[in-house]
Amino acid sequence: MKSALAILSLLPVGSFASWAGNINYLSPSVHHPSLGISIRRVAKRSVPGTEYTPQQLNFTHGVASGDPYATSVILWTRAAPMMDSVNDDGGVTGLSPMYWHGPEVTSTAPVCVEWKVAKDKAMKQVVSNGKAYTSSDIDFTVKVEATHLKPFTYYYYQFNICNSNVKSPIGRTKTAPRPGDHVSRARFAVYSCAFYAYGYFNAYGHSARKDSVDYVLHLGDYIYEYARYGNTGEGPDIGRVPQPEHELFTLYDYRLRYATHRTDEDLLLSHRTFPWIPTWDDHEVADNSWRDGYTKLNNTENSFIEDDPVSVDQRKMNAVRAYFEWMPIRQVDMDDNLRIWRSTAFGDLVDLVMLDTRHYDRSITTLYYNDDYIGSIADEPNRSQMGGRQENWFFRQLSESQKRGASWRLVGSQTVFSYLNNTKPTPSDFNYVFRYDSWQGYTASRNRTLHHMYSNNIQNNIVLAGDSHASWVSDLVWLNSTDPDPRPEDHPDYDPRTGRGAIGVEFASTAVTSPGTGGWNPKLEVTQERSDFAVKINPSLQWTEQHHRGYLELDITHEKVKTTYFGIPSVMSRNRDEFVMGEFEVRKDENRVHRPAGGYKVNSGSAKKYLKV
Numbered sequence: 001m002k003s004a005l006a007i008l009s010l011l012p013v014g015s016f017a018s019w020a021g022n023i024n025y026l027s028p029s030v031h032h033p034s035l036g037i038s039i040r041r042v043a044k045r046s047v048p049g050t051e052y053t054p055q056q057l058n059f060t061h062g063v064a065s066g067d068p069y070a071t072s073v074i075l076w077t078r079a080a081p082m083m084d085s086v087n088d089d090g091g092v093t094g095l096s097p098m099y100w101h102g103p104e105v106t107s108t109a110p111v112c113v114e115w116k117v118a119k120d121k122a123m124k125q126v127v128s129n130g131k132a133y134t135s136s137d138i139d140f141t142v143k144v145e146a147t148h149l150k151p152f153t154y155y156y157y158q159f160n161i162c163n164s165n166v167k168s169p170i171g172r173t174k175t176a177p178r179p180g181d182h183v184s185r186a187r188f189a190v191y192s193c194a195f196y197a198y199g200y201f202n203a204y205g206h207s208a209r210k211d212s213v214d215y216v217l218h219l220g221d222y223i224y225e226y227a228r229y230g231n232t233g234e235g236p237d238i239g240r241v242p243q244p245e246h247e248l249f250t251l252y253d254y255r256l257r258y259a260t261h262r263t264d265e266d267l268l269l270s271h272r273t274f275p276w277i278p279t280w281d282d283h284e285v286a287d288n289s290w291r292d293g294y295t296k297l298n299n300t301e302n303s304f305i306e307d308d309p310v311s312v313d314q315r316k317m318n319a320v321r322a323y324f325e326w327m328p329i330r331q332v333d334m335d336d337n338l339r340i341w342r343s344t345a346f347g348d349l350v351d352l353v354m355l356d357t358r359h360y361d362r363s364i365t366t367l368y369y370n371d372d373y374i375g376s377i378a379d380e381p382n383r384s385q386m387g388g389r390q391e392n393w394f395f396r397q398l399s400e401s402q403k404r405g406a407s408w409r410l411v412g413s414q415t416v417f418s419y420l421n422n423t424k425p426t427p428s429d430f431n432y433v434f435r436y437d438s439w440q441g442y443t444a445s446r447n448r449t450l451h452h453m454y455s456n457n458i459q460n461n462i463v464l465a466g467d468s469h470a471s472w473v474s475d476l477v478w479l480n481s482t483d484p485d486p487r488p489e490d491h492p493d494y495d496p497r498t499g500r501g502a503i504g505v506e507f508a509s510t511a512v513t514s515p516g517t518g519g520w521n522p523k524l525e526v527t528q529e530r531s532d533f534a535v536k537i538n539p540s541l542q543w544t545e546q547h548h549r550g551y552l553e554l555d556i557t558h559e560k561v562k563t564t565y566f567g568i569p570s571v572m573s574r575n576r577d578e579f580v581m582g583e584f585e586v587r588k589d590e591n592r593v594h595r596p597a598g599g600y601k602v603n604s605g606s607a608k609k610y611l612k613v
């Protein structure tokens with residue numbers, strides 16, 4: 001956090017230090033300090049007599065930690081006035097305290113929060129602590145960096161309102177190993193696509209209750225910008241109404257949507273149990289967003305008058321600001337707050353590269369009315385899914401990872417990377433998964449990535465993807481032929497039977513709650529038929545499951561990556577049910593899904609038939 005210090009140094013020494021401790025006040029640009037919140041002005045509002053009493057304040061949305069480094073981690077909470085419980089409606093009518101983010105503040109005074117990090121759950125052996133202020137300017141969020149920690153170590157943390165006994169829940173976190181450290185095992189849970197109205201976030205709670213991973217990776221669609229049920233207009237009536245009850249445009253809208261999500265008990269549990277390393281997908285801003293727009297925006301005068309009360313840039317700024325306020329992440333480039341792409345080393349075991357294939361510098365994508373046009377230009381070499389700057393950085397990360405000898409390269413991608421064609425020969429509604437909104441609409445970007453891997457012999461690559469609301473396991477391969485009949489002679493460079501010619505594996509995860517290819521209440525015959533069809537016509541696809549919501553867990557050692565896909569039987573209630581949909585292995589240097597022998601297991605969905613034991 002060199003840049004944070006740079007800003008600090010502009011302030012008088014001492015008095016302002018704890019004000020600047022809250023990263024959310026900082027300008028997203030070192031060269032434009034005026035874009036930050038003026039900490040001096042906030043501090044001036046701290047007038048005795050107008051301040052909130054500790055009893056008027058609470059930690060309304062839990063605690064969270066994220067972006068672990070070897071010696072530091074980001075800690076998050078929200079310390080807000082409980083407006084309505086101060087009144088006498090008990091939060092029954094009007095805005096409940098959980099949702100209060102509005103401008104009707106009775107006092108503009110900032111709130112003082114203390115935090116501490118301890119080695120033990122009882123919070124006795126404190127190793128790091130500090131003080132930070134927050135205020136309505138940043139939605140009462142608190143984000144601090146706890147430093148001077150030991151690598152790959154569990155810590156507990158807690159916030160309290162200054163000089164009081166009003167305390168947050170205790171969170172647990174874990175630092176990353178140092179890049180050079182020998183690490184024998186690391187485990188990750190992988191999530192994407194959590195639509196609030198469509199179900200309970202049981203998936204988030206499962207890994208926490210099992211305590212089965214070290215870190216959580218989120219590939220985006222943590223929230224959706226839609227009013228309630230998205231553009232389908234229908235869904236279950238289970239009382240999950242996301243706030244506000246209209247589409248998100250303003251900063252206030254986006255903040256309130258994050259606040260709604262952080263009332264789900266299982267999401268809260270995951271945040272306080274594991275450090276998260278998230279990236280965003282399209283819906284953190286708007287459906288099918290790209291560099292200059294999103295679905296609903298036709299860039300006609302009408303789009304602004306009828307649909308969008310704000311400009312593309314303003315909406316993106318609102319969305320991005322709320323994201324940084326609410327998510328426990330670092331801004332790795334202080335002069336580019338649209339840059340969320342970043343990497344983390346986990347000892348000699350794993351390099352994790354988190355991409356932004358959505359907002360950063362993405363060429364135009366499918367916006368429904370232009371789908372055929374995008375299909376026709378998908379192969380144009382001048383299209384890019386992430387922009388030249390990010391792409392060069394990405395390739396450099398892969399090369400450096402190989403050079404330093406990390407056993408595995410994990411790549412977090414929002415959208416599905418591998419060739420996937422579910423187009424039935426006869427017209428049908430099957431086109432859902434043949435989407436030019438994925439890497440399939442940017443084949444030049446995909447080819448350049450594969451070219452970089454093949455030509456530099458960069459092996460042991462694991463691509464992770466979300467966005468599609470279904471589960472997919474594919475050999476990672478540059479397909480020279482996509483002939484649906486997988487005879488080896490059709491694929492001179494790739495044999496789907498053995499996986500020869502592949503250079504890694506893609507594990508694409510289903511949604512936490514968002515409806516899949518069969519709608520929010522799918523029929524098994526329909527989803528099964530789709531899975532069967534998909535494995536039949538896609539050469540590199542080894543398994544798919546299109547029925548269940550769920551998540552996956554990666555258990556990584558130097559010898560292998562073991563991947564378990566968990567399915568959730570029902571998200572219509574908060575419950576603890578789950579089952580193993582499929583279990584897969586990637587052995588070191590095999591660069592493909594390990595074929596039947598050795599624990600290959602599938603309980604749901606459809607696998608290539610020659611892989612069945």
Ligand SMILES: *[C@@H]1O[C@H](CO)[C@@H](O)[C@H](O)[C@H]1NC(C)=O
Binds near residue numbers: 058059060062085
């Ligand atoms: C403070 O928040 C916690 C967790 O959200 C809640 O359990 C508790 O009842 C709240 N305290 C008050 C005084 O409202």
Ligand SMILES: *[C@@H]1O[C@H](CO)[C@@H](O)[C@H](O)[C@H]1NC(C)=O
Binds near residue numbers: 296
């Ligand atoms: C956007 O433009 C397309 C093509 O002209 C049209 O079909 C669609 O209705 C427009 N959408 C909006 C929201 O204006």
Ligand SMILES: *[C@@H]1O[C@H](CO)[C@@H](O)[C@H](O)[C@H]1NC(C)=O
Binds near residue numbers: 380382383
């Ligand atoms: C991209 O290249 C194609 C030719 O392959 C050309 O027709 C098109 O105008 C180019 N697009 C841009 C945005 O440069």
Ligand SMILES: *[C@@H]1O[C@H](CO)[C@@H](O)[C@H](O)[C@H]1NC(C)=O
Binds near residue numbers: 421422423424425537
């Ligand atoms: C997708 O598969 C269908 C056959 O099912 C085929 O006609 C079509 O050409 C394929 N599309 C692409 C882009 O590979």
Ligand SMILES: *[C@@H]1O[C@H](CO)[C@@H](O)[C@H](O)[C@H]1NC(C)=O
Binds near residue numbers: 378443481
């Ligand atoms: C990407 O590679 C495939 C397979 O070799 C090829 O058919 C396609 O034309 C390539 N596309 C681009 C844009 O390079």
Ligand SMILES: *[C@@H]1O[C@H](CO)[C@@H](O)[C@H](O)[C@H]1NC(C)=O
Binds near residue numbers: 454478479480501
């Ligand atoms: C076929 O795939 C290989 C990688 O296996 C790649 O190097 C080659 O350029 C591809 N050929 C074409 C024509 O796309």
